[in-house]
Amino acid sequence: KNEVEQSPQNLTAQEGEFITINCSYSVGISALHWLQQHPGGGIVSLFMLSSGKKKHGRLIATINIQEKHSSLHITASHPRDSAVYICAVRMDSNYQLIWGAGTKLIIKP
Amino acid sequence: DGGITQSPKYLFRKEGQNVTLSCEQNLNHDAMYWYRQDPGQGLRLIYYSQIVNDFQKGDIAEGYSVSREKKESFPLTVTSAQKNPTAFYLCASSYITGELFFGEGSRLTVL
Numbered sequence: 513k514n515e516v517e518q519s520p521q522n523l524t525a526q527e528g529e530f531i532t533i534n535c536s537y538s539v540g541i542s543a544l545h546w547l548q549q550h551p552g553g554g555i556v557s558l559f560m561l562s563s564g565k566k567k568h569g570r571l572i573a574t575i576n577i578q579e580k581h582s583s584l585h586i587t588a589s590h591p592r593d594s595a596v597y598i599c600a601v602r603m604d605s606n607y608q609l610i611w612g613a614g615t616k617l618i619i620k621p
Numbered sequence: 622d623g624g625i626t627q628s629p630k631y632l633f634r635k636e637g638q639n640v641t642l643s644c645e646q647n648l649n650h651d652a653m654y655w656y657r658q659d660p661g662q663g664l665r666l667i668y669y670s671q672i673v674n675d676f677q678k679g680d681i682a683e684g685y686s687v688s689r690e691k692k693e694s695f696p697l698t699v700t701s702a703q704k705n706p707t708a709f710y711l712c713a714s715s716y717i718t719g720e721l722f723f724g725e726g727s728r729l730t731v732l
Contacts, residue, residue, distance in 0.1 A: 542718055553658075553709055555723040598663070600721075607671075607717055609654075613663045 515539050518599050518612035526620055531586040533615045535599030538580065542604040546573050546584050549596040549614070558584070558597075589619045623648045627712050627724030634699070634706065634731050642697045642727045644712035650722070653695035654713045657681060658726075664711065670695055671717060699729060707731045 516537045525531055535544065546558040559566050559573040561582065566573050570589075575582040586593055599612040625646040634640045644653065652671045656664040666679030670689040684703025689695055695714075699706045712724040 545721060547721065547723075553711075553726045553728075555711065555713075555721075557720050557722065560720045602718060608669075609666075609721075611664050 516612040524618045533584045535582045540604045541601040543602045545600040547598045625724045646714040650714035655697045656711045658709045
């Protein structure tokens with residue numbers, strides 16, 4: 513069993529839909545990261561969370577430490593949101609990062 | 622501007638040649654990382670370093686080497702011992718427990 517599991521693996525939606533991507537983990541963590549990788553390959557950090565909820569524009573990230581689960585939400589989705597979204601956790605024992613496999617999101621106009 | 626710079630963006634190598642990918646950051650980050658990504662796959666850790674003159678093997682270190690002589694620099698050498706080096710290579714940096722910053726990546730193709 514992978515220590516970081518993302519779902520769904522692939523997601524296709526229509527422009528304007530509310531999007532939810534999930535990340536579950538099984539290790540003790542000091543922080544959880546959400547990142548975005550565009551088709552060109554570059555990766556940008558979206559959020560770093562250790563508790564609660566963060567919002568940036570149309571993106572919202574939440575984490576439930578007790579349930580070891582995080583969600584990334586996109587409101588009013590747009591074709592430019594099409595990308596791979598990656599969850600990664602930083603272990604609290606040795607600060608190493610464990611990566612999820614990514615969720616490929618396609619937003620159709 | 623602060624950031625992390627990888628070069629070259631594209632690199633072609635003949636079989637049997639070593640190549641070195643550059644990664645430089647001016648963010649004063651202690652930790653630096655090298656990842657490999659194959660088409661349609663996730664990131665796999667090659668090497669990481671949390672302090673100058675020290676580095677640790679990741680999950681797929683065989684056929685690669687690194688150095689960390691300066692805080693700002695973490696070059697990756699892909700040696701001839703790496704049997705399948707064609708891939709996309711990404712360098713990242715962070716404070717030990719901080720947000721991750723990635724370079725734009727280097728695409729290596731073996732001819």
